[in-house]
Amino acid sequence: MSAASTIHLEPQAAVRGRVAIRNVEIVFGSGKHRTQALAPVTIDLEPGTFTALIGPSGCGKSTLMNAIAGFVFPSQGRISIDGIDVKGPDPEVGVIFQQYALFPWFTALGNVKFALKRLGLDREEFERRAHEALAEVGLAGQEMKYPGQLSGGMKQRVAIARTFSGAPKVMLMDEPFGALDAQTRISMHSLLMRIWQAHRATVLFITHDVDEALVLADRVHVMSRAPGRIIKTFDIAHQRPRSAADFDMEQMRMRGEIHRLLRPPEE
């Protein structure tokens, strides 16, 4: 399991989910209401890697993610996935939202089935895959519960099961654990690592939690305050599973440096 946890991957996995972000700038409004949400950004997400994007709130990190998801369009520059330009939402690009975005009128199982529909499976396979997806996130036995009956952590598990069951090659996560308490968050980290290593999607993970970024990611991009630019990039080659409680000297050094980069300028 830990053999696959570095950024060096087996060749066949390397063809899927290469995200190229080239000189992407995003501007909202026009005239005097014109605001630059994102200064031109160029980054690549290598297939199967886990990249964290960290920055102060309002720096445009969610805007960048929304552009990769096809929810908003860059004012200039281009975003492509495996060489194909992003033109709108695409089931190959899964999204996990901080607010879960589960459909409250469907059960946990119904939410997963919503994503599985597009795969055109036969009845038996469809049912089996839906149940498996929930079992994989530790929700066996909770299939018929409605989102309103689940805790925040369980809701996000359903959302993870739902999105991964559609077999996306890119996974975008917008502060997915931001609303959870610290204990739940740590268990979600190991759950996410397990699911990600089993499914091997290219992950872009947005957070403002430095430890979270260092525990999860192969690479951490730090963004400036608005309008956001990438100001520094850290590569993290440490073995997984990692824990913020067992950081070594190098991880501590990175943690300190990222905190200093994120610190607001002294007035």
Added chain:
Amino acid sequence: MAVSYPGASEQFMTLIRPLASFAIVLAIWSGVALSGAVSDTLFPAPWTVWSAAVEMWNAGTLTSDIAISIERAVIGFAIGASLGVLLGVVTGRTQVFRTLLNPFLTLLRPIPAIALVPVAIVWFGIGEGSKYFVISYTVFLAVWFNTHHGMDFVPEIYIRASRSLGASRLREFLTVVVPAAAPHIVSGLRLGVALALLSLVAAELTGASSGIGYRLQEARQYIRTDRMFALLVMLGVIGALVDYLVHRISRSLVHWEQA
């Protein structure tokens, strides 16, 4: 989510509370009647009202009036509600209507049902058509307005989730947009039911020869306040029962929507 079960005493209280409230009102009403402070002709005693109700029941008019009134309300509601939902679903998801409709609706909404009666008579005569028109128009406006807003304010995050999960536009509409708007649609329908009963009496002023509204008019001509009171109480009881029923149905329809 914690679910609390009411204890036996609590259940007893929810049963006893409305009964106690009725008993107190009835006692005050009886006291006023017995004191002789007001004339029984103008303000009849509870027992006078009761015997008037029994009298109408025995004559067979009470049941036939209620039946015809409910029939009008149901048909008027069915026409108005189905048109309201259909139109609201279209206008709520169409950009042109989203921007153009509100000023128009703001103008239409304050017009009370009773103000439509003269128009209804000219357009549909004094037959059943004018009653259906007044009721269905009132229902239609409320249902349309609520449906339109429900469809307009579907949270963007549901649409984003649906599209990034690969749903077609049709599937998105049927299994995301409509359920997301359902709480608004259902509350519009519930308001529509209440309005159907409220506009019923106004509708029956268009020259009816049966129904609760007609019977109220008739009682006025003979100064039968006892009958009027009996009919008013009947209207209240029917309204409360229907609202309770609709509330139960709507809660199971949009069970995920917690107050």
